[in-house]
Amino acid sequence: xxxxxxxxxxxCHLCELGAALLRSMPELSRTPIDEVDIALDxxxxxxxxxxxxxxACDAREKAWPFNAEDxxxxxxx
Numbered sequence: 312x313x314x315x316x317x318x319x320x321x322x323c324h325l326c327e328l329g330a331a332l333l334r335s336m337p338e339l340s341r342t343p344i345d346e347v348d349i350a351l352d353x354x355x356x357x358x359x360x361x362x363x364x365x366x367a368c369d370a371r372e373k374a375w376p377f378n379a380e381d382x383x384x385x386x387x388x
Contacts, residue, residue, distance in 0.1 A: 312341075312342070312343070313342065313368055313369070313386050313387070314342070314343040314344070314345065314368070315333070315339070315342060315343070315344045315345070315366060315367070315368050315382075315385075315386070316344075316345050316346075316347055316366070316367040316368070317329060317330060317333065317344060317345070317346045317347070317364055317365075317366055317367075318347050318349050318355065318359045318363055318364060318365040318366075318367065319346050319347065319348060319349070319363055319364050320348050320349050320350045320363060321348065321350065323363055323364065325363070325364055325375050326363055326364040328364075328375075329364035329366065329375055329377065330346065330364070332377070332378070332379065332382070333366075333382065336379055336382065338379075338383060338388070339382070342386065349363060362374045362375070363375070366381075366382065366385060367385075368385045368386055368387075371385055373385050
């Protein structure tokens, strides 16, 4: 089963929008979604600092803005 990772940080209003989009998608009801706070890891902070939220699956990524179609494409559906 594929797993989504949402790179985010506390207090990011765009990250909140991205997370809300994922929660609103019934197609993801059985898809594990991990939220990773980039502020807790220097390497992630350097990599994603100005691009969050970023959604990742396997080796593919999509930075904000993304929509439901982008999410399903990222999952290969």
